[in-house]
Amino acid sequence: MSRDDAGLSVIVAGGGTAGHIEPAMAVADALRRLDPSVRVTALGTARGLETTLVPERGYPLELIPPVPLPRKPTMDLARLPRRVRDSVRATRDVIERTDADVIVGFGGYVALPAYLAAGKGATRRRRLVPIVVHEANAKAGIANKIGARRAARVLAAVPGSGIHAPGMPDAEVIGIPVRSSITGLDREAFRGGARAHFGLPPDGPVLLVFGGSQGAQSLNKAVSGAAAELAAAGISVLHAHGPKNSVELPETTDRAPYVALPYLSRMDLAYAASDLAICRSGAMTVAEVSAVGMPAVYVPLPHGNGEQELNAKPVVAQGGGTIVADADLTPEFVVNTVIPMLRDQQKLKQMGAAAADAGHRDAAIEVARIVLEVARG
Incomplete structure (x- = not known):
């Protein structure tokens, strides 16, 4: 040849x-x-x-x-x-x-x-x-x-x-x-099948939580610590806690289950199933989350040269998410800020559209x- x-x-x-x-x-x-x-x-x-x-x-x-x-x-x-x-x-x-x-x-x-x-x-x-x-x-x-x-x-x-x-x-x-598989994802079209894949109810808001391939202890503690309040508000959770970590949870209901997994191998389905993400703001995470039009609460790593916060700033400036410091992400923050966000579907749609506009x-x-x-x- x-x-x-x-x-x-x-x-x-x-x-x-x-x-x-x-x-x-x-x-x-x-x-x-x-x-x-x-x-x-x-x-x-x-x-x-x-x-x-x-x-x-x-x-x-x-x-x-x-x-x-x-x-x-x-x-x-x-x-x-x-x-x-x-x-x-x-x-x-x-x-x-x-x-x-x-x-x-x-x-x-x-x-x-x-x-x-x-x-x-x-x-x-x-x-x-x-x-x-x-x-x-x-x-x-x-x-x-x-x-x-x-x-x-x-x-x-x-x-x-x-x-x-x-x-x-x-x-x-x-x-x-x-x-x-991410950039071409139609979240609305795949939502029903994606939720069934993870054992989530077809209706009601879903919070997606992930801290990278190894998870993040601060995210794990903050969200699992608000599990009872999330369930009471009718909010289901899809949480990738990391293969070396675990989360302690109260009993959940079928109406608003808390699905905790070591790792999410199908991030496309996770994005399709969810309404809002709490995640780190590594460059690849920000790129994927914004590409699918997912509103997000970005929690930059508390150490390093500050690049994770810089990664998220363009999307946040467009209105596609918010940034919270690692030390400020607590169960109280989830209850007082994240739950009201998930209850405001109109606001979530606006944030999702802004995130998509900020993506490439x-x-x-x-x-x-x-x-x-x-x-x-």
Whole structure:
């Protein structure tokens, strides 16, 4: 088979966490929709979630040594140059085997060696492999800042991320790529079946609670602590508490059950079944929740560099949700603020419409189009 017959070859570099992997997989799906002849290869490490998520989506996965960037001067910092060299060398081998035309990176441990390897021109054709950089967070990470220095295109989820190509004031704001099962979700059409799937009643408000793949103790305590009041108000709860956590609940009724699960594998059905979410405000969470038009109470992580609050601010500014500090999320807050919100269906509809307007439902297709343009460039 000639190279032209084989189609373009794209490497997506977004391993480690779901926040890096999910946008990469959404773009991979969009590339196949735009051009079925495209060959997509995912780059990852043996210790990331990509070892499970990528094969489930049907894409080949190439593993390279991870390059964690130490935040403090430790022995790991002394080992960094050797780790970088080993990982870049392994990535060059992948570039050569796949005959890559373009690399699209989403930050994290995998992206940095991909950017460095692409810039070495160390392939059989002795050329630089062009790269496209996408930054999902409100504050750009180190890997993407390095990649942006020689990227053909630099993309971001929100304005002011601090990432840009040389000579450009800022990145192109394009949103976060989200999988089509979410962006194409008709919540109203799927509501009945989604509620039946989780054992929820067909009528009455439903509160969705989730704190990421591992759950969040503060969310768990606050909402479960108001379980009796939620049931008395006729509000059902669908709560993903995390695989290592549990919640203590009073007896619930069939009219307003409290459904507590370790993990939600069908987030599309969870969104369709629910009227309001209480959740963290990681970049991917905000992107999905707004894409489906779900009003939300965002509870940013209380530590870090404050990027989770920045992620939610554009949606909140549009009227699609509200932000509450982690320390202020208590059972009393749920009773005094969340229950009245769920009782006001008209307000929820307005917030849902505002959330949808703030989202970027076509981001995956737009990123895929840009990747193909660069590859053919």
